[in-house]
Amino acid sequence: MFEDLAGKTAVISGGARGQGASHARALSAAGVNVVVTDIRDELGTAVAEEIQGNGGKAIYRHLDVRSTEDWTTVIADAEKEFGKVDILLNNAGIVMCEPVDSLSDENWDAVINTNLAGVFRGMRAAVPAMRRAGGGVIVNISSVFGVKGTWGYAGYVASKAGVAGITKSAALTYAADNIRVVAIAPSSVDTPMLDEEKVIMAQNPYFDFDEWMASQPIPRIATAQEVSDLVLYLVSDRSRYCTGGIYPIDGGILAG
Template sequence: MFEDLANKTALISGGARGQGASHARELAALGVNVVITDIRDELGAAVAEEIVSAGQKATYLHLDVRSSADWASAVEAAEKQYGSVDILVNNAGVVQCAPVDLLSDEDWDEVIGINLAGVFRGMRAVIPAMRRAGGGAIVNISSVFGVKGTWGYAGYVASKAGVAGITKSAALTYAADNIRVNAIAPSSVDTPMLDEEKVIMAENPYFDFDEWMASQPIPRIAQPQEVTDLLVYLVSDRSRYCTGGIYPIDGGILAG
């Protein structure tokens, strides 16, 4: 179905669990050489081993998305092993539930450094490799909260809105290089990060998760595979006329 993806190489940040691991497994099953990166080395290596055991191609590399050196090393390793980098999935992220007046400098720097600056550093590292490959597809993971905002998530909303903005700018800038850049904006997804978020939500008096779910036209949590299905479309030739888009997968919340 997605024959054009066979033998391409995808670099995925935050690939050790949750959405990132789902993306890695599906792309590998479609014949993509998958380079999984994360700071959770044991989990990431296990995902890569699982993929290889299934007869597919995967490599795990340690990568802190805040480190330009780590990004440069990952791109170099991917090109050396597989010959190119054709796909970038900027998936790594952290969530914080804090309003402006309760957000520390350290927490602000962390969420911006990972969620937004990490996306910038990833694209900056990969774009020259994609030029060498004759083009590529980049998918950045934003959030529905980066499109509409929400109560008490100041740093997180700012970071994800920034991801949407840099996606649009890069799409315009690199279309002539045959590099397409899009973003996915999910609502809540059933991942370990959501489990962690629910714990810290208790400290956010502005946001009630149950009310948030009930407000969605499709009032349930998304499954990682549902995000992956959209991602596969966006990195394949089926979306070859799509660039600069921010694609919600949100149970219809943005329609209201």
């Protein structure tokens, strides 16, 4: 279905579980060589081994997205193992629900350094490799809350809005290098991270998750596979005229 992806190489941050693991499996099924990265080494290794067991090509590497050194090593290992880097999927992220007046420096730094600076460091490491490969595609994971905002998520919303902004700037900067840069803005996705997020959401006195789901035009949670389907389109030649866009996958939330 995505024959043009066969033989390409993708680096995926946060690939040990949830959306990242789903993207790794989907890309591998399309013939992509996959570099699964995460800080959850046991889970990430299991995802890579599962892909290998199904006939795909995958390796696992430890990556703390806050670390420039880790990013340098991962990109170098990807080129050494598979010869090039064609796709970067900046998927790793964390969620915190705290308003500005109670948000500590420590928590602000944690969410910005992971969600936004991690994306910056990933792109900075990958762009030279993509130039060597003759081009590539970078997909950054933003959020509907990076577009519309929500109560209490000061650091998270700021980080995801920043992801949208850096995506647009990079798209303009690297188009001449045949590097496309896009972002995805999901709402709630059925993953282990959502279970953790629901605990955080319960702190919000103005927000009821079930009521919010019921109010959406498509009143349900997205599956990880549905997000992976969008990823496949955006990294394939079917979207070769697309760069700089922020693509919602949100059940219609941003339409209202």
